[in-house]
Amino acid sequence: MLAYKVIASTNYGVCRYNQETVMFQADKDYEEAFWDIEVSFEKWEEDCYIFAPACVYNGNRYKKAVRPLGALMYYKSDMGKNAENLGAKSIPGLNKDGSGKIEVTAGDMATPCVGIFFKKAQKAFFVFTEQEIKGKNLGFCIRERNIQIQYPCNRESVYVCSYAQKETGEYWTKDFGVAVKKDEAISSKLLICTYDCKDLSAFYEIFFNIRKILMRDERAQNLYTDELLKIMENHFNEYNWSGQYYGTANKKQWQAGWCGPVASSYALYKLGDETTKARAIKTMDWLTSHIAPTSFFYGMIYDGVIEDDSFYQIQKRNGKADEGYLAMKDAHFIRKSGDVLLFLYKHFEVMPVKEKWVQSAKGCADAFVRLFEKYGTFGQFVNIETGEMQIGLSCAGASAIGGLVKSWEYFNNPVYLDVAKKAGDFYYENFISKGITCGGAGDILTVADSESSYGFVESYVLLYEATKEEKWLQYAKESVHLFSSWVMTYAYKFPEGCEFDRLKVNTVGSVFANVQNKHSAPGICTYSGDTLYRLYQHTGETEYLELIKDIVFFIPQCVSMPNRPIYDWYHKYGEIEGRLPNGRICERVNTSDWETQRYVGGVFNVGCWCETSLILTFAELKELVNN
Numbered sequence: 152m153l154a155y156k157v158i159a160s161t162n163y164g165v166c167r168y169n170q171e172t173v174m175f176q177a178d179k180d181y182e183e184a185f186w187d188i189e190v191s192f193e194k195w196e197e198d199c200y201i202f203a204p205a206c207v208y209n210g211n212r213y214k215k216a217v218r219p220l221g222a223l224m225y226y227k228s229d230m231g232k233n234a235e236n237l238g239a240k241s242i243p244g245l246n247k248d249g250s251g252k253i254e255v256t257a258g259d260m261a262t263p264c265v266g267i268f269f270k271k272a273q274k275a276f277f278v279f280t281e282q283e284i285k286g287k288n289l290g291f292c293i294r295e296r297n298i299q300i301q302y303p304c305n306r307e308s309v310y311v312c313s314y315a316q317k318e319t320g321e322y323w324t325k326d327f328g329v330a331v332k333k334d335e336a337i338s339s340k341l342l343i344c345t346y347d348c349k350d351l352s353a354f355y356e357i358f359f360n361i362r363k364i365l366m367r368d369e370r371a372q373n374l375y376t377d378e379l380l381k382i383m384e385n386h387f388n389e390y391n392w393s394g395q396y397y398g399t400a401n402k403k404q405w406q407a408g409w410c411g412p413v414a415s416s417y418a419l420y421k422l423g424d425e426t427t428k429a430r431a432i433k434t435m436d437w438l439t440s441h442i443a444p445t446s447f448f449y450g451m452i453y454d455g456v457i458e459d460d461s462f463y464q465i466q467k468r469n470g471k472a473d474e475g476y477l478a479m480k481d482a483h484f485i486r487k488s489g490d491v492l493l494f495l496y497k498h499f500e501v502m503p504v505k506e507k508w509v510q511s512a513k514g515c516a517d518a519f520v521r522l523f524e525k526y527g528t529f530g531q532f533v534n535i536e537t538g539e540m541q542i543g544l545s546c547a548g549a550s551a552i553g554g555l556v557k558s559w560e561y562f563n564n565p566v567y568l569d570v571a572k573k574a575g576d577f578y579y580e581n582f583i584s585k586g587i588t589c590g591g592a593g594d595i596l597t598v599a600d601s602e603s604s605y606g607f608v609e610s611y612v613l614l615y616e617a618t619k620e621e622k623w624l625q626y627a628k629e630s631v632h633l634f635s636s637w638v639m640t641y642a643y644k645f646p647e648g649c650e651f652d653r654l655k656v657n658t659v660g661s662v663f664a665n666v667q668n669k670h671s672a673p674g675i676c677t678y679s680g681d682t683l684y685r686l687y688q689h690t691g692e693t694e695y696l697e698l699i700k701d702i703v704f705f706i707p708q709c710v711s712m713p714n715r716p717i718y719d720w721y722h723k724y725g726e727i728e729g730r731l732p733n734g735r736i737c738e739r740v741n742t743s744d745w746e747t748q749r750y751v752g753g754v755f756n757v758g759c760w761c762e763t764s765l766i767l768t769f770a771e772l773k774e775l776v777n778n
Contacts, residue, residue, distance in 0.1 A: 153274045153345045154193040161186030163331070168341065175302065176336045183328030185305050188341060190278060191297040192267075197249055200268040200351060200586055201293060204362070204636040205261035205663035205671070207253060208587045208599040210293075211244025213237060216596070224462045225532070225542055225596070227478035232526055232543035236589060238598035242667050243310050249295050254306040256288040257281075258742040258751070261663050261671070262362055262640040265291060265298050268354040268586075275348035275357055279365040280341050283644055285329040289339075302339065303329055310669070315746035323747070340365055351586040355632040359694070366641035370700060371657040374707035375769065375776035382712065383766050384423050386734025387415065390758060392430055396437040400758035405437070407448040408490030408550075409593060411677045411763035413438060417497045418763070418770040435498060438491065439511040443483070445538040446514030450487040459535060460484040460593060483535035484593040485522075486547040486606075488515055490677070492554030493609070496561060516558035519551050520570050528577065531590040531597065545590025545597050546582050548574070549606025553613040560617065568617065575614055579626050583607060583633060592665055592676070600665035601637035602676045608634055612682040615689065627686055635698055637663045639671055643742045649752030650718060651740070656708050656752075660701030661740045669745040672738045673706040674764030681771040703768045703776060706761065709754075711735045720753035729756055736761040 159166040163184035164177040175186045201210040213236040216229070229237055238244070243253045257263040263280045280289055280300055290304025309323045316322050331337070342365050348354050393402040397416050406412060412434065420431035441449045441457070451458040458464040461479040495512045498504075522529055522538060529548025532541040555571035558564070582588045582603075589595075591603030611627035614620070639661040645652040661671035674680075680699045687695035711717040711731035719737075722729025731737070737754035738761050744751055768776060 153269065153272065153276060155276070156191050156193070157343070158189045158191070159186070160189070171340055171342050173302070173339045173341050174336065175338075177331040177333055179333045181328070181331050184331045185328045186302045187305075188300045188302075189297055190300075190343070194272070195296045196269050196271050198270060200270070200354070201245070202266040202268070202354075202358075202586070202636070203253075203255065203260050203291065203293070204264055204358075205601070206255055206259045206666060206669070207244070207265075207293065208666065209585075210249065211238070211242060211253065211598070211666060212247050212249070213244065213598060214247070215240035215244075218596070224473075224476045225479055226476070230478060230541050232528070232530065232540050234542055234544050236544060236597045238596050239667060241310055242598060244666075245293075245295075251294075253293040254290065254308060255310075256290050256304040256306075256743070257283065258288045258643070258744065259669055261637055262366070263289060263291075264362070265293060266354070266358060268348060268351055273347060273349055275346045275354050277344045277358070277361065278341065279344070281339050281366065282641065284337055284339055286644075286646070287327075287329055290326070300341065302337075310745055312746055315750065319747050319749050321747040321749050323744075350584070352584060352629050352632075355586065355629065355636070359632040359635045362635065363640045368640075368642040368657070368659055370659040371704045371708055373704055373776060373778075379707060379710065379712070380422060380766075380769050382710070382734045383762065383769070384419065384427055386732070386758075386762065387419055387766070388427060388430070390732065390735070391415070396434040397430060403454040405441075405452040406487065407438060407441075407450050408487030408494075409484065409677065409760075411760040413491050413494045414677050414767055415763040417494055417501065418766040420498070421501045421770045422766065432502060435502070435505075435508055439505075439507050442511055442514065443535045445533075445535060446511075446518040447483055447485075447488040447533070447535055447538075448491050448511075448515065449535065450483050460487070460532065462594075479532065479541055481534045481536050482532045482541055484547060485529050485531060485533055486550060486591065486593070488518070489529070489548050489551030489554055489606075492516060492519070493550045493557060496554075496557040499561070512558065513562060516555060516562070516567055519548075519555060520566055523570050523574055529574065542597075546578060546588040546603035546606065547590040547593075549578065549588070549591065549603050549610055552578070552607075552610035556610070556613040556617050571610075571614060572618075575611060575623065575626065578607065579629075583626065583629055586633065588633065592668070595665050595667045598666050601634060601662055602665070604630060604634040604637065605675050605678060605680075608686070609678060609682045612686055612689075616685075624686075624689060627682075628690070631683060631686065631695060631698070638698065638702060639663070639742075645742075645752035646748075650720070650754065651752035654708065654715070654717065656740075658705070658740060658742065660703070660705035662702060664738075669743040670738070671740040671742065673709040673736055673740065673761040674768070675702060677760045677763050677767075679703070679764065679767035679771040681767075684772060684775060699772075700775065703772060706736070706765050706768065709736050709740070709761065710765070717754060719756040720750055721756075731756050734762065736765065
């Protein structure tokens, strides 16, 4: 038995908890009322694993650093193969010794839930709630030995980005209660579940199976049409074609991997007209003309000038460079080359292949082999010119495993498959089985993120398909269970009058980014999710099919269309004309107030990788979206 107590309390009337219902009744009129439920545990394990979907992984007990959000990078003292996990001090988390507290709201979570895995007792505990009462989100305060659920949120401090505060002029002072009348009764669902649980893999499998236990909202309708596909092709040709390559939303900026250009050229070639196909080929020519001495691909080129991935040069461009970042001169975010390697072979399947492209793939595969054989990991950042490891503790190389599998299939070199399998085992033992993956985004140091967890789904499915070894299928399933914790399970109730309220956006299937950038987004960065669909085909387990349907059917709601335009948050406040052009998708699905309350349910007018995820879905999940 897992012993715990549930105590309901309020200073504004009567609060009771009975089975699955929290009941509050006011004893008089109040402009602001609060009540709460506290769950306290009689036996506490200091090393228990504390979890909140898309928000808290192992209590967010990582080493803290004071760094400005939006300009995160490492100093010399942070660097090394075995450097500790590092994150911004401002992110809600417990201290490494378990002290402190976490204060968040339901809007910070993919589903309002807190889970705990008690390792010694081999028990899993979950408490699920609804999102809000009377238009205000519930709050969660997590401390050693207890969880407090607040009605509504009543934080002592709040995680808000400094740049958002500066831009809006909106500074958080306190959370406000709900107005109630005497004898007014308010009820809300709260469900507690406990299970026998042998390890974290079992913990996440349980969560995967019960994550919709309290709120079972239907997903969005299938909005994939030929008209939408044509709008997206036109959008890429107008806004992403630089004259030399398909780039990011800023035509001057090229990124190899991570945020989309290499993935988008494959999908555009597969789907587009002759002009689009020709431009996709030129994109490949550009890519394979910008290779470093290490045989990794240069990660960032701005206006024709090669830059590193350290943010120093980006800051320098903007006139505010932090000299501390010079320690990471020539830094290369290793995910970029991993993504390129994986997607090169997708191009080879649909394009007339040039020898230069083939040699670039072989060179990159060899570079990953050298890196792993020397360091036993792919790391997060390496020196692009020398191959020296700069930051090691990370899952940024998740996609490189799949890239090496495809290299083995293409070149028939057993070394590639051997390294892919060794890397697959290393990352499973050190990350997946420990319930946290990190480093999948290049701007979050090494806190938990969704992108790396899906990267392992991609690579483990490819390993299974290449070897037919059941181990890789099991690893793929466990990676999905972890990844699913980042996917929204319910239809969020947006503030009345915001853009997503006007559009009636259904958030089921939106994917949270990471514990630092606390927004969800349209799609998986930057994949279609086709390996998740193939996992369903390999196993016959319909839960995987339902998950990928949630994800891909969400995306089209966020496309600005001729008959359904989307306006940015400046337009809402009358500052500028803010209609997003046709085919544009912003990555923001803000249910959290991390960018201030003003930006909940709103977007800015900049395109992003989500547009690539959408066209990849058209290219790779035709069977799914056409049904």
